[in-house]
Amino acid sequence: MRFPAELRAEPRETSLQPVGTPLEHYFSDSARRMVPSEVRSLFAVADRPEVVSLAGGMPNAAALQYGSAQGDPGLRERICGVMASAGISARPDEVLVTVGSQQALDLVARVLLDPGDTVVAEGPTYVTALGTFAAAQAEVVQVGMDRAGVIPDELAAAFARSAAEGRPAKLFYTIPTFQNPTGVTLSAGRRRQILDICRAAGVLIVEDDPYGLLHYGGGPSRALCADDPERVVYLGSFSKILAPGLRIGWAHAPAVLTRKLVLAAESAMLSHSALAQLTVDRYLCTQPWQERLASVRTSYRERRDAMLRALSAYMPAGVSWTVPDGGFFVWVTLPEGIDARVLLPRALAAGVAFVPGTGFYADGRGTRNARLSFSYPLPEEIDLGVRRLAAVIAEWR
Structure with a gap:
């Protein structure tokens, strides 16, 4: 990581060139084999008040029941409002509630990465992300940063090298705002450059943003996802702004990818804690949280x-x-x-x-x-x- 006295000049901006590759092309082999559970799919119909359900093996409890693997609908709607502060326009069906943003990252890795795939990340980067990618048997390439964030020229060069070596990068993992561990924020000028470079290389972006609302001067930064929602998976968390013990985070992705993430979440833990979700939802609805x-x-x-x-x-x-x-x-x-x-x-x-x-x-x-x-x-x-x-x-x- 280099922090020269004078930052490098910002690279020349170019227009976004859509590559037109369907998101399904990026799915891992295991994700392609994921199919909805017939039993879980039935619950959406069986939960209608006019239906006498003999289907679900659930305790006789009116509150804090099993829920959807995608998360409480009300909370997902509230999360859309939280993301709006970063410029993201989202629908609840594009949001998956997770057990902290770490689970969101793990699910993304399961759905998108096969053994041997290449992930490019900032150098340095979040230590547990490195562990997640290692568990997915991915190869991690880290690129340099300076005081304005990841260096665009080095990112483009890393993509070119990986492609030339026959292992083109599939994901770029970034914490663009108040990065862990450096505290550095990707400059506004570079954000557009990063989107351009990743789109030209056909690389999806995983934008991890647990600290974005903890700004100490000015307002929140505009998310990368706000300007390219079809190619950026956005991860958020209430751990840093509310309480880490509640273990509530989320992933926002295009609907086709969200559906796969929901299937992966369902296989991992069936459903989330209804108590934790309802607690956060009620807090956001009734308290002056801002x-x-x-x-x-x-x-x-x-x-x-x-x-x-x-x-x-x-x-x-x-x-x-x-x-x-x-x-x-x-x-x-x-x-x-x-x-x-x-x-x-x-x-x-x-x-x-x-x-x-x-x-x-x-x-x-x-x-x-x-x-x-x-x-x-x-x-x-x-x-x-x-x-x-x-x-x-x-x-x-």
Whole structure:
């Protein structure tokens, strides 16, 4: 990952050229074999009030019953409203409720990836996404970033190399807004370029956006999905803006892909927690959640500012870091010769923890990087932790 003093010039914009490839072409072999359950399909008819159902093996309970694998219809409608803040125009039938956005990513991998398929991602990227792609036996290629996000020229070059090697990329996985682990946001100018490049290469985009509503200045960024909803799968989550323990996330995709995702979800866990879904739905319907979210953003912004102040005050020469406009993370680059993996036990002995950068790469890069999270500690704890880490770095031998 490179953060030059002067960012590279934005590549020349080109017009979108539709490739006309049906989404079914991207399905994995296992997804092509998925068919609706005759029993589950019957439930939609059997649930009509005029029908005496002798079909479903369900407990005699009026509330918190089994539900659809796609998720509660009311909640899906509310999710469409949440996504509208990022410019996405969606219908409830294009939304799948999931057990956090991590399950959404796992289902996407099951439906779209076969062993040996190529996934291109930012370098660095979300560590659990790397695990998901590894479980799908996909090959991950990571491309460089700078302070404006993924570098378009490098993305296009990665697609060209993969195609030339006979393994053309199928997906581009990206966290374009307040990225994990760097905190970097893809610039508005580059967003159109990324859409152009992926469309020209025939590559679908998986846009992971768990932090988009946690902006600390200005408003939310426009989602990639807002400008190309037919080729972008959008993943969202209530974990960061409401409560992670509720485990409610979602995937938004074209209807033909959503139907396959629903079948994959049904085979994985039959249906979601009705209690968790109804809790979130009721909260969104009855509570001033947007005002509450504004208060949450203020709290996180104070923690971010505390971390940036501490880094500026205590870090020795040669240490650099990103300045996020939202989200949870700062990405630190250590001086030449310091290995974050070796530094970690020394830091723990001094009473401070961080995540070494190597965990966010598939190929062992990131030895000089560390991810620091400011979301959980109090500002005074952040100051103490950064001071301890700075002292350990200064004492490096």
